[in-house]
Amino acid sequence: MKDNYDINNYTYDMDRCIGCKGCVWVDHVYMPGVRYGVKCPSNAYKLFDGYAPMGREKIGKALLEGRIDYTPEYLDVMYMCQLCGACDAGCKRNLDLEPLSVLESLRVKAVKDGKGPMPAHKKVAQNIAEKGNRYGAAEKRSGWITKDTKISDKADMVYFPGCSASYVEKGIAQATGKILNKAGINFMTLGDKDTCCGHPVATSGMLDEAKAIARKNIDILKATGATTLVTSCAECYNTWKVIYPKMLSKNFADMGYQVIHLVEVVSKLVNEGKFTFSKPMNIRAAYHDPCRMARQGEPWVEWEGTRGQWGILTPKKEYRRGTFGVYQQPRDILNKIQGLDLVEMPRMKENAFCCGAGGGVMDAYPDFAMWAATERLTEVQSVAAEAVISACPYCKKVFNEASKANNMNIKAYDITEIILACM
Amino acid sequence: MGIPQEAYKAMEDIVGSQYITDDQVIAQAYVGRLGHGKDTGIDLEMNVPPAVIVLPRTTKEVQGILKIAHRYKINYVPASSFWISHCAPKRPNSIVLDLKRMNDLEIDEENMCAICGPGVIFSQLQEEAIKRGMYTTTPGGGSQVSVVANHINWGLSPLNYRNGVPGRRVLGGEWVLPDGELLRIGSMSTSDDPFWGEGPGPDLRGLLRGWIGWFGAMGVVTKLAVKLLPFHDEGLKPVGISPHTTLQFPEKKRIRWYNFVMPTRESLVECMYDIGKAEIAAALTKVPQQWRYIAKAGCREDFWEGWNTNEARKSINNIHICRVMLVGYASEEQLEYEERVLMDIMDSYGAKLGRTRQSDNSWIKNADSATMWMMTGAYTSVQVTVDTVDCGVKGGEGLAREKPAFTPPLMDDYGEPGWFQVSEIGHMGYIEFLQYWDPNPNQENLYKKDEWNYIKVPTLDAEWGMFNAFNMYASPMNLTGKAYGPECRKWFEKVKAEFDPDKISNDPIPWDVDEYVDKVDWVNKEDYINRDWSKG
Incomplete structure (x- = not known):
């Protein structure tokens, strides 16, 4: 069985990078100008090419070939990255390479070699192992549930709120429950078996631990009999839809469950006229595409085969190029809300600039995460929006923190809160 | 550290510690293997990591760095978008000047020109130009290349049909000479406005760009005004999700x-x-x-x-x-x-x-040169004939007849004579002869792709009397210099010696190709390099 996280499976991808910086620049068709022309947060923050995906691939190759060894700078290069996947969609516009898998696998190698992850990641992993949540909180995970939220004992749909909405951004989980109730959709939770999806562990390169969490969660879901898992968190969405099958070397289609984000549920109902908004919201807002649901939102497609002359793959590989991520659904919802003036930022959809929180950056490099969030908020300001709406609790949190720290007077919302307020 | 501590400290004082590094992990990101020339012989065998990478922001900072390089006799290589393997360091203990921070862009609508720092790339300029009813000619090299570097390096584009090659659209600017002295050219020689190309006295633009540019061998251009051209005023709307993005007409x-x-x-x-x-x-x-x-x-x-x-x-x-x-x-x-x-x-x-x-995704704003690598993983153009188009096509057909002897390792393109177009409303023909190969080192006779690139094609050009623009930077000057005469290598060296007697800045191109060809054993030097071309 192929190990999708073994860096030796990606030496071709590293060597065949041609340095066009499609990983760094906004798609040239959409290039907005000098300002906001770069979509890679780490290369916008640390300007040396070593902090661009193309540079990381060369550095990783140098490590594999023994030309360099692990150093603190090497670990910074590999971990000072949100794994936001902007590089992946950009590279795959023209080439059949896998830069995001390279970056993920270099972290896995660092862990296997006893050099990674960063200390902050180890602490998060310890919290998850001991308390089932990334914060190490001792409270029950079900604390978000209000008395007026109707949760079935048995349903075909499981709501998986994730750590953030369970402990920090409880309003998102509460809004999700009420929206599903209003839509007349029966849902259940995993109850006292609900736990972290393992996203922080997987992205930090702790593959064995992440696989164990994946197997456990999949078994728990199977035991409920439910076939659909709904999330309100882009990271959880991505973990169940991409990371689990990738770690287990299976097609997502063969996992035996479906994963949907709440915006997919609501947009379908809105477009069918079955879900309407009765209250206006007078606000000018920009929608921020969360990386792991948008350009990384396509289901994992397993491939195993050989590479022959001219680099031809047998059998043919189906590449995830970011084309079919969740882009339009949240926009369809927000455009239906009276008074909400939805505007696009210069970097949008597959070219969106990450909020800064992902890939373990918020844990290990909080200054960088705050810088990236602030940079994104300047983009919100550039289109004269007063608010930014996302579909991931981590985006909301880091945006609000950055806005407050910089007196930017921009309010960040999760889309579930907007839907709830207007229904 | 590969350079004296005090030299590093002096550069750090100029740019700030955030913008300089001698870390050898970061240096690996600058070891060539990029863009045009990737996986050719010089790229695989001559590139070395730099000792220091420095990211200047201003002309003054560039001047300071170059003066330090001269004081301590440290070689340096400037580059903006690193889209050509000649811009990678090939000498040990070099400084790389990564110019990406120098990305100031000003549009002078009245005079229809753009004043660019070397960190500005074509799609950025095109966006600003089209907004104002003007356009620039995004080059075949790609939207991701530097406007400044590409303009002084010829910069051919499919859009040159109407308006000529961009090298002729260079206006005023700032040019830091190899020793750090600042030279202002065009109207900048008498004012701060670079709107005009000519200035008092000799026009130094020819010395700066020649036919194909110097690749950093003559210092660093830190600011350049380039002409913009009138376009229709309806704009072009970007649509689609990657990889299906396009500009809707x-x-x-x-x-x-x-x-x-x-x-x-x-x-x-x-x-x-x-x-x-x-x-x-x-x-x-x-x-x-x-x-x-x-x-x-x-x-x-x-x-x-x-x-x-x-x-x-x-x-x-x-x-x-x-x-x-x-x-x-x-x-x-x-x-x-x-x-x-x-x-x-x-x-x-x-x-x-x-x-x-009725849309565009490869000429106007996005020129996806990267796609050339999609078929086999390696690509280069060996021939850029600039002549009448019928003459160019005959040359392309001739090369197509010779190419089977080198196929494999080259990809069989069934006798395709190349991509051709006309520039300047038909006055100038242009043909680019393309090759693709599998760069896997286990392929048999892989050296033959270099023999074809560096020796066979320029030799055929010389024999047929074809002028190949790429010979000026991708073929050994010991061959082409003699073949075309007068000995342009000597001319190169004289100019270089005048401005940079200690050879501190990048070597003139294609000295790296000469060095590489000289050291490999598969070249028949008697027949090619040492041939007396005066005898035909």
Whole structure:
């Protein structure tokens, strides 16, 4: 069985990078100008090419070939990255390479070699192992549930709120429950078996631990009999839809469950006229595409085969190029809300600039995460929006923190809160 | 550390500690293996990591760094977008000046020019230009290349049909000489406004750019004004999700593509002259067959499924596509007039108008040169003939006859004679002879691709009397210099010695190719390098 996280499976991808910086620049068709022309947060923050995906691939190759060894700078290069996947969609516009898998696998190698992850990641992993949540909180995970939220004992749909909405951004989980109730959709939770999806562990390169969490969660879901898992968190969405099958070397289609984000549920109902908004919201807002649901939102497609002359793959590989991520659904919802003036930022959809929180950056490099969030908020300001709406609790949190720290007077919302307020 | 501590400290004082590093992990990101020339001999065997990478922000900072380099005799290599393997350090203990922070861009609408720092790339400039009803000519090198670097390095674009090569559209600017002295050229020699190219006294732009530029061997251009050209004022709307992103043409008839299937290659060449004589069209090119198959392919395997067919093999001699762009710069009526003229010309050749999408994803704002690497993982153009187009095509056909001896390791393109187009409304023909190969080092006789690139093609050019622009930077000067005469290598060296006697800045290109060819054992030096070309 192929190990999708073994860096030796990606030496071709590293060597065949041609340095066009499609990983760094906004798609040239959409290039907005000098300002906001770069979509890679780490290369916008640390300007040396070593902090661009193309540079990381060369550095990783140098490590594999023994030309360099692990150093603190090497670990910074590999971990000072949100794994936001902007590089992946950009590279795959023209080439059949896998830069995001390279970056993920270099972290896995660092862990296997006893050099990674960063200390902050180890602490998060310890919290998850001991308390089932990334914060190490001792409270029950079900604390978000209000008395007026109707949760079935048995349903075909499981709501998986994730750590953030369970402990920090409880309003998102509460809004999700009420929206599903209003839509007349029966849902259940995993109850006292609900736990972290393992996203922080997987992205930090702790593959064995992440696989164990994946197997456990999949078994728990199977035991409920439910076939659909709904999330309100882009990271959880991505973990169940991409990371689990990738770690287990299976097609997502063969996992035996479906994963949907709440915006997919609501947009379908809105477009069918079955879900309407009765209250206006007078606000000018920009929608921020969360990386792991948008350009990384396509289901994992397993491939195993050989590479022959001219680099031809047998059998043919189906590449995830970011084309079919969740882009339009949240926009369809927000455009239906009276008074909400939805505007696009210069970097949008597959070219969106990450909020800064992902890939373990918020844990290990909080200054960088705050810088990236602030940079994104300047983009919100550039289109004269007063608010930014996302579909991931981590985006909301880091945006609000950055806005407050910089007196930017921009309010960040999760889309579930907007839907709830207007229904 | 590869350079003296005090030199590093002095540069750190200039740019700040955040923008300089001697970390050898970061240095690995600057070891060549990029862009045009990737996986050729010089790229694989001559690149070395730099000792220091420094990111200056201003002209003054560049001056300071170059003066320090001179004081301590440290070689340096400047580069903006690193899209050519010659811009990678090839000497130990070099400084790399990564110019990406120098990305100031100012549009002078009144004088129709853009004042650019070397960190500005073409798609950024094009966005700002089109917003204002103007345009620049995004080069075949790609949208991701530096406007400044590409303009002083010739900068050919499919859009040059109407307006000539960008090297001739260079205006005033700031040029830091190899020793750190600042030279202001054009109108900047007497004012701070670079709107005009000429200045008092000799016009130094020719010395700066030559035919193909110096690749950092003559210091660093830190600011340059380049001409912008009038465009229609309807804008172009970006649509689609990657990889299917494109610029949608406006509903008003201000810009249109036309794809014609010509009966023969000769008629394709002749119609280019006629279209030029009629002084119509915005761009005009022949589409190589493999590009058609790339355009249809969703991935590399799709391409090869299409390419490995008799249909593809036969298409080289049977299908001749002429792609024409018309722009109604002033009005819809202009385009309608040009369309009528175009149809008359094409009717006279028996051309058939085919279907084509009315959008652009590869010429105007996005030039996806990276796609050239999609088929096999390695690509280079060995031949850029600049001559009349019929002469260029004959050269391309000649090279196509010779290429089978080097195939494999080169990809079999079934005798495709290359991509050709005309510039300057037909006055200048342009042909680019393309090669693709599998760079896997386990491939047999892989050295033959270098023999073809560095020796065979320039030798054939010299024998046939063809001028190949790429010879000026991708072929050994010991061969081409003698063949073309007068000995331009000596001329290069004299100029270089005048400005940079200690040879601190980058070597003139293609000295790296000469060095590489000199050390490898597969070159028949008697027949090629040491040949007395005066005897024919």
